[in-house]
Each structure stands twice: as C-alpha cells, then as structure tokens.
Amino acid sequence: MNSPATVVNFEPRGGRRELAAPHSPPALLTVEGLTIADRQGRKLVRDVGFDVPLGGTIGIVGESGSGKSLTCRAVLGLLPAGLEVASGSIRYRNTDLLGLGERGWRKLRGVELSAVFQDPASYLNPSIPVGRQLTEALRSTLGLDKRAASERAFHLLRSVGLADAETVYRQYPFELSGGMAQRVLIAIAVSAGPQLLIADEATTALDATVQAEVLDLLDRLRRAQGLTLILVSHDLAVVSQVCDHVIVMRDGAIVEAGPAARVLGRPDHAYTRSLIDNHHRYGVEASGNPEERVAPLPGITPAPTPAPVPLLQIRNLRAAYGNRAVLDGIDLHVERGEILGVIGETGSGKTTILRSILGLVTPETGSINLEDQDLTLLRGKELRAFRRSAKVQYVFQDPLRSLDPDLPLGVSIGEGLDLTGRILPWQRDTRVIEALQAVGLDPALAGRLPRDLSGGQRQRAVLARALVLNPALLLMDEPVSALDSVNRIHVLQLMRQLAEERGIAQIFISHDLGSIAGVADRVAVLHQGQIVETGKAAAVLACPTHPYTRRLLESMPRLQDGHAAAPHLATFGIQEK
Amino acid sequence: MRVRPRPDTGLPIRIAFLILGIVATLVLAGPYLAPHDPLAQNPYALLQWPSQDHWLGTDAFGRDVLSRLLAGSRVSILASLLSVAIGLLFGVVPGLASVFLNRHFEWLSLRLIDALMTLPFLVFAIAMTAMLGNGLVQAMFAVGILITPAFYRVSRAAALSVVNSDYIEAARLMGASTFFIIRRHVLSKVLPAVAVTTAAMAGACLSIVASLTFLGIGVVPPEPTWGGLLATDLTTLYERPFGPFAPGLLIVATVWALNALADGLRDRITQPQEAQA
Numbered sequence: 001m002n003s004p005a006t007v008v009n010f011e012p013r014g015g016r017r018e019l020a021a022p023h024s025p026p027a028l029l030t031v032e033g034l035t036i037a038d039r040q041g042r043k044l045v046r047d048v049g050f051d052v053p054l055g056g057t058i059g060i061v062g063e064s065g066s067g068k069s070l071t072c073r074a075v076l077g078l079l080p081a082g083l084e085v086a087s088g089s090i091r092y093r094n095t096d097l098l099g100l101g102e103r104g105w106r107k108l109r110g111v112e113l114s115a116v117f118q119d120p121a122s123y124l125n126p127s128i129p130v131g132r133q134l135t136e137a138l139r140s141t142l143g144l145d146k147r148a149a150s151e152r153a154f155h156l157l158r159s160v161g162l163a164d165a166e167t168v169y170r171q172y173p174f175e176l177s178g179g180m181a182q183r184v185l186i187a188i189a190v191s192a193g194p195q196l197l198i199a200d201e202a203t204t205a206l207d208a209t210v211q212a213e214v215l216d217l218l219d220r221l222r223r224a225q226g227l228t229l230i231l232v233s234h235d236l237a238v239v240s241q242v243c244d245h246v247i248v249m250r251d252g253a254i255v256e257a258g259p260a261a262r263v264l265g266r267p268d269h270a271y272t273r274s275l276i277d278n279h280h281r282y283g284v285e286a287s288g289n290p291e292e293r294v295a296p297l298p299g300i301t302p303a304p305t306p307a308p309v310p311l312l313q314i315r316n317l318r319a320a321y322g323n324r325a326v327l328d329g330i331d332l333h334v335e336r337g338e339i340l341g342v343i344g345e346t347g348s349g350k351t352t353i354l355r356s357i358l359g360l361v362t363p364e365t366g367s368i369n370l371e372d373q374d375l376t377l378l379r380g381k382e383l384r385a386f387r388r389s390a391k392v393q394y395v396f397q398d399p400l401r402s403l404d405p406d407l408p409l410g411v412s413i414g415e416g417l418d419l420t421g422r423i424l425p426w427q428r429d430t431r432v433i434e435a436l437q438a439v440g441l442d443p444a445l446a447g448r449l450p451r452d453l454s455g456g457q458r459q460r461a462v463l464a465r466a467l468v469l470n471p472a473l474l475l476m477d478e479p480v481s482a483l484d485s486v487n488r489i490h491v492l493q494l495m496r497q498l499a500e501e502r503g504i505a506q507i508f509i510s511h512d513l514g515s516i517a518g519v520a521d522r523v524a525v526l527h528q529g530q531i532v533e534t535g536k537a538a539a540v541l542a543c544p545t546h547p548y549t550r551r552l553l554e555s556m557p558r559l560q561d562g563h564a565a566a567p568h569l570a571t572f573g574i575q576e577k
Numbered sequence: 578m579r580v581r582p583r584p585d586t587g588l589p590i591r592i593a594f595l596i597l598g599i600v601a602t603l604v605l606a607g608p609y610l611a612p613h614d615p616l617a618q619n620p621y622a623l624l625q626w627p628s629q630d631h632w633l634g635t636d637a638f639g640r641d642v643l644s645r646l647l648a649g650s651r652v653s654i655l656a657s658l659l660s661v662a663i664g665l666l667f668g669v670v671p672g673l674a675s676v677f678l679n680r681h682f683e684w685l686s687l688r689l690i691d692a693l694m695t696l697p698f699l700v701f702a703i704a705m706t707a708m709l710g711n712g713l714v715q716a717m718f719a720v721g722i723l724i725t726p727a728f729y730r731v732s733r734a735a736a737l738s739v740v741n742s743d744y745i746e747a748a749r750l751m752g753a754s755t756f757f758i759i760r761r762h763v764l765s766k767v768l769p770a771v772a773v774t775t776a777a778m779a780g781a782c783l784s785i786v787a788s789l790t791f792l793g794i795g796v797v798p799p800e801p802t803w804g805g806l807l808a809t810d811l812t813t814l815y816e817r818p819f820g821p822f823a824p825g826l827l828i829v830a831t832v833w834a835l836n837a838l839a840d841g842l843r844d845r846i847t848q849p850q851e852a853q854a
Contacts (some may be wrong), residue, residue, distance in 0.1 A: 269770060385752070393750075401743040406765040419748075419752050419757070465747070
C-alpha cells in the first residue's frame with residue numbers, strides 16, 4: 001500500500017483510486033503488484049493489485065486467458081505447475097500468503113479461505129457417497145467426532161437448499177445433477193465457516209434457472225455468515241447481480257475497477273464499454289425491441305426471404321430410452337437459410353432431437369424428412385451413403401474432444417472430403433484453406449495440432465470441418481457455451497453470416513437464451529421432451545405465453561447497470577430487485 | 578508447486594541402443610566374423626583356456642567357443658523375433674477387433690485370452706514341441722501364442738479409451754467405415770503402447786529361447802545357440818570355470834537392453850501428456 005494511513009477501499013494499480021467512507025471496514029485481503037510468470041519468463045498476470053474489504057463482494061470479469069483465474073489460484077496458493085509468483089505480495093489479514101509453507105496453508109485453506117470451481121463433479125470422488133465426503137471434510141477441518149460431523153453435514157446440506165438432505169447424503173456424486181453437485185461443493189466450502197469464499201466460474205456450466213438459484217444461494221450465505229466473496233466470471237451479468245465491486249481484467253492486467261454501479265453504468269475504459277455493448281447486443285434484454293434484435297453485421301445486407309420450402313420437416317417425433325420418453329410429439333421445420341434456436345435445460349431432450357436427425361437415435365414414431373427423404377428409414381449402407389452426401393453436418397459441443405489430438409487441423413478438416421469421394425490432395429488442400437478462411441482462421445493453422453489452439457480457434461476449426469462439405473443443414477450443439485463473450489460473439493456473427501450469405505440452415509440448441517436471442521430467426525422452447533412454445537425469436541422472447549418460457553427468461557442473469565437495462569426489463573414486465 | 582524432477586532417461590537408452598546395435602551386427606554378420614568353423618571338432622584341443630588362437634577357449638569337442646557364440650546369435654535372436662511377430666499378429670488384430678467388431682467376438686476373444694494367460698510358458702512350449710516335433714519354429718510358435726494376451730490387452734485398452742470419443746463419432750457421422758476409423762484415428766493411439774510391449778516382450782522371449790535351448794528343446798545338436806552354449810559350459814564347469822560367463826553376459830545384456838528400451842519408450846510416450854496436464 002502506498003499510503004497506509006488512508007483507508008483505501010479499492011486500489012487498482014495504474015487505475016483510479018476511490019476513497020471509501022472513513023469508517024469502511026478494513027481490508028481482509030490485499031493483493032499488491034502481483035505478477036505471475038511461467039518458466040520462460042512470460043508474464044501471464046502483470047502488476048495486479050486490489051483490496052477486498054471484510055464482508056465485501058468483488059467480481060472479477062474478463063475473457064478466458066485474462067488472468068482472472070490465475071490471480072485467484074495465486075491467492076489460494078494453488079498455481080498450476082510451472083507457474084510462479086514473480087513479484088508482488090498477497091496478504092490475508094496479517095499473514096503473508098506467499099511466504100506460507102505447506103503446514104501454514106493447511107490451517108488456512110478450506111478453513112479461512114475456501115473456493116468453489118467450475119466443474120463440481122470433478123471435485124467429488126465418484127466412488128464415495130456425498131455424505132461421507134462431507135463428513136470427512138468436516139472431521140479434518142473442524143476436528144469433530146463422527147456423530148457431530150454427520151449431524152453438521154445434514155445441517156449444511158439443508159442450508160445450501162438441498163431439502164432432501166437424507167437422500168443426498170447417501171447418494172453418489174454421479175446421481176446428482178450439476179446444480180446439486182455445485183450445492184454440495186458449496187456446502188463443503190463453507191463447512192468450516194470461512195471468511196473468504198472464491199467462486200471461480202462456479203455457475204458457468206449450469207442451466208439458467210439453476211444458475212440463478214446458485215447465485216441466490218451464494219448471496220444468501222454471504223449475508224447469513226458474513227462471508228467475503230470473490231466471484232470470478234466471464235459473464236458480466238452474473239457479476240453485476242451479486243457484486244458491489246467489479247474488476248475488469250484483460251491480458252493479465254486490470255483495465256478498470258471500481259464500484260459495480262459506476263463501472264457498469266459509466267465505464268471509463270473502452271474495453272469495459274465493448275463488453276457491456278456486446279452483452280446488450282447478444283443478451284436477451286436487447287431483444288425487447290425486435291428491430292434492434294440482431295445488429296446488422298458490417299457489409300452484409302439481409303438476403304430477401306426465399307419462398308418457404310421446408311428443408312427439414314420433423315413430424316410427431318417420439319423417442320425413448322428404455323421406458324422413459326425423452327421426446328414426445330415433436331413437430332419442427334427448418335427453412336433454407338434459416339436459424340432455428342431450440343432452448344431447453346439439460347435433460348429436456350434438445351440433443352436427442354439432433355441425434356435423431358443424425359440417425360444416432362432411432363425414434364419410436366414420427367418422421368424426419370430432409371427434402372423428400374425420410375431419414376428415420378435409413379439403415380446400414382443407405383445411412384452411410386446419406387452421411388457421405390454430407391447434406392447434414394453436426395458441430396459437437398466440445399471442440400477439443402471432437403478433434404483427434406494427434407492429427408493436424410488440416411487433416412481433421414479434410415477428413416470429410418477424403419470420405420465423400422475421390423479427390424486429389426491439392427484439391428482437398430485448397431478447399432480446406434477456403435474453409436479455414438471462411439471461418440476467419442489463418443490457413444497456416446492447418447499444420448497445427450488442436451492443443452496448440454485457443455478455445456475460440458478450435459470452435460471455428462470444428463465449424464470449418466462442417467463447412468468444407470457444403471452442407472445444407474448445420475446442427476449445432478451448444479456451439480458457444482464454452483466460449484468467452486468475445487469469441488462467442490464472433491462465432492454467433494459467423495453463424496448469421498453463413499445463413500445469410502450461403503443459405504445454410506442451422507438448428508442451434510442451447511440453454512443460453514442470450515446467444516439464441518442474438519442469432520436465431522425462430523425459436524422453439526423445449527421442456528421435458530415437448531415443445532411448449534415456438535415462434536419468431538423476437539416475439540417469443542418479448543412476450544412469452546408459456547409459464548415455463550417466462551420462468552426461463554426471468555432466471556436469465558441480467559446486467560445490473562442501472563439506467564441502461566431498465567427500459568428493457570420493463571418491456572419484459574420484470575421487476576428489478 | 579514443484580514438478581518432481583524426471584530421472585534422466587537419456588544414458589540408459591543410449592547404452593541400450595549400443596548393445597542392440599552390436600547384437601544386430603552379430604545376427605547379420607555373426608557366421609562370417611567367426612574365426613573358426615563353429616562345428617569343426619578338434620580332438621587335440623579339448624577344453625582349452627583362452628589363447629591367442631581361441632579367444633574364449635574350446636569346448637569338450639575342441640570346437641572354438643567364440644565362433645559358436647557368434648554363429649549362435651542368429652538363431653537365438655531370430656527365434657525370439659518370430660515369437661514377438663506371432664504375438665503381435667494374434668494379439669493386436671483381435672485386440673482391435675474386440676472393440677470394433679461385435680459383442681460375440683468380444684466375449685469369445687476375452688475368454689480365450691483369459692485361458693491363455695493361465696498356461697505356464699515353458700510347460701506349454703515343451704508340450705507343443707512334443708506334439709509338433711522338436712524344432713525351434715514349433716517352440717517359438719508356442720511362445721508367440723502365449724504372449725498374445727499382453728498385446729491383446731494393451732491394444733484393446735488403448736482402443737477402448739478412444740472408441741467413444743467425439744472425433745470418432747464425428748468421423749462416423751461423415752460416413753467413415755470402421756476400417757477408415759481404425760487407420761486414421763485409432764492406430765496412432767494404439768501403436769505407442771504396442772511399441773513398448775514389443776520391446777518388453779522381445780526381451781522376455783529371448784530369455785525363454787535361452788531357457789528352452791538350455792533344456793535342449795527346439796534345437797538339434799550340434800547347432801549352436803546362446804542357451805545351448807550355456808548348458809554345455811555348465812557341464813564342464815570344473816575344467817573351465819569361466820565358461821558360462823560369455824553366453825550368460827550376452828543374454829543378460831540383450832534382455833536388459835530391450836527392457837531399458839521399453840522403459841525409455843514408455844517414458845517418452847507418457848511425458849508429453851504429463852507436460853500438458
């Protein structure tokens with residue numbers, strides 16, 4: 001701290017300094033000049049400094065790779081192998097965390113400082129019932145005996161909103177939904193009554209309604225237990241809902257920091273402004289006005305609507321796994337060049353629709369017609385011939401897993417061409433390069449392996465693999481859910497462009513209303529295997545008729561920046577808290 | 578957080594390659610390097626100690642030991658390579674087929690492999706030579722069959738770890754055949770593991786060849802082999818106490834080199850994955 005005499009509530013390095021009221025609480029955590037570097041001396045986090053006051057809620061936002069998670073990991077003493085704190089200091093109360101040994105950490109981590117991460121399932125041992133894992137954690141941190149620990153475990157499970165604590169206690173992690181698992185992790189994290197809780201993308205992988213519930217839970221725990229909260233997210237809206245201070249990071253440095261209302265309402269920095277603009281453009285609140293729904297892309301004029309000849313017609317589709325019906329009475333159609341958004345939560349059957357079209361699931365009843373061919377009737381050789389015709393292409397949810405890690409990108413992208421028929425190597429290479437350019441990737445990347453690419457580049461590469469075959473219909477399974485907001489927008493713009501310039505029809509399934517609202521022409525809302533509402537995207541999202549759609553819209557995290565969002569909220573008839 | 582320093586694998590691998598290089602030379606050129614006819618008996622020079630004419634002395638029939646050792650390399654090494662080749666063929670192909678073919682084949686091949694794993698090497702090899710006739714090819718065929726489980730298991734495990742991956746489903750959705758998928762996506766995951774097993778099994782087979790020929794199975798005298806030399810040297814231990822040293826050293830060094838190579842290969846393969854994590 002430059003001037004220890006003044007109580008500095010918030011002090012980003014190189015940024016503005018805001019003096020808090022004289023009686024503001026003292027800092028619980030002080031990070032000063034934190035620089036994290038790898039072995040080659042590359043600085044991944046540069047000169048980051050901030051104070052976290054006792055009882056405060058700090059949000060850290062930024063794209064992936066902005067250094068937000070690394071900063072938190074440094075605070076927890078959990079930097080990945082090969083990375084080191086090169087300079088700076090991290091103080092918790094009067095303890096210098098950087099000088100702490102393994103023994104010192106054991107007294108602090110999980111007891112005073114706690115954390116919740118993105119993928120809850122991977123932090124639970126799959127072969128041990130939840131209750132036992134919780135009791136063991138309690139016994140080691142609090143030194144309770146077996147009985148007291150299990151009683152406290154029940155109490156904790158109830159306090160994180162798991163009403164049926166007895167059942168959850170006996171269940172194995174794989175029997176829990178993502179939201180339940182995250183609640184259990186939160187229960188473990190707060191079990192020892194920590195002062196500081198770090199939630200690193202803790203709600204990113206969850207459905208909108210579940211995300212809202214978990215955020216609500218964190219907020220409730222914070223108030224009830226006087227927790228100090230650091231919330232890390234790439235989602236501006238999530239942070240704005242819970243936090244009173246916001247730090248915006250980019251390329252390892254803080255670009256802007258301050259009270260949430262000020263940073264989000266009157267951002268100083270152009271980068272923050274662009275984040276907020278992007279959120280408005282592709283977030284759901286911007287779709288209140290149908291004319292403004294899709295920002296016109298530079299250089300693209302909307303194509304005249306062609307005569308409606310349905311490219312794909314699904315009638316009365318029913319599919320079941322065993323006795324459980326996953327889809328029932330689904331009727332959908334997609335026109336050429338149209339983007340159909342299918343919204344639904346995990347387990348609503350979205351993916352099963354796509355898998356039925358692809359012939360990976362055999363429906364019980366119903367037909368799926370592509371042009372004049374019924375896809376549900378294809379078997380064996382006919383199915384393979386249809387697949388080689390490449391009329392329908394599927395884009396997987398996880399681009400990294402859908403690319404062979406041992407093959408250079410060019411080979412993966414050209415694979416479909418190798419399969420469709422005889423093609424000369426140089427012809428294939430030209431088409432691969434064209435496809436790479438079409439998705440905005442440098443053709444030089446064709447020689448690289450998937451692990452050398454960023455998440456956004458991989459998602460484009462997977463798109464290129466589908467596009468190289470000139471499909472009439474693209475099926476996109478959550479194509480942007482793993483991407484940060486900047487890359488998400490690029491991919492969404494690309495999808496729009498493909499529909500308008502090349503007339504490629506797309507079915508885009510997602511649990512994220514914001515991205516669907518920004519790009520789809522029509523939407524269908526799927527709930528428990530049935531379509532509860534369908535229509536023009538703008539109309540459905542502006543005035544939903546079905547109660548489920550309304551609930552989905554309400555649970556969307558919204559940007560709480562005062563004046564900007566308010567009119568849109570009003571359009572939806574949603575009360576601000 | 579510190580990464581545990583990896584033991585330097587460079588030196589053992591280099592020594593292993595040197596030894597294997599020497600052994601390969603013996604296999605290719607052994608008979609031509611031999612200073613004497615390995616089969617020529619000399620009743621006037623029985624059980625001699627090393628001399629300028631006979632560097633490793635002579636045996637009970639007056640034959641030059643060095644020449645017999647050099648001439649015996651080819652049979653010993655080729656026999657173990659034959660077993661490994663048989664193990665590879667009958668292990669890797671069914672191992673991949675068990676993942677990609679169908680349920681019935683999977684069940685059947687797994688049971689067959691389990692059964693093979695219960696058979697002891699030497700006893701089975703002796704039984705095979707008793708049944709098919711005493712020859713090295715018959716014996717090594719038996720050994721080859723017995724090492725198939727190692728190849729089967731390794732290739733099956735590697736294929737299982739990728740068969741449900743998204744990129745294989747993506748290839749299927751583009752209309753790829755199973756053969757195409759194996760060639761393009763599966764082999765590259767299976768081969769590294771198979772390479773390690775091959776090196777380790779080559780070492781194991783060499784010691785089995787040595788054991789069999791030591792027992793007199795598979796070779797007909799006076800054909801020289803490493804194991805056979807070891808056996809005859811043992812019978813004349815009183816006259817030539819250093820006798821078993823030379824064939825013993827050759828066997829031990831070659832087996833060690835193959836094992837070191839397998840270890841080194843395994844480290845080389847697992848290293849990049851650790852670096853990623």
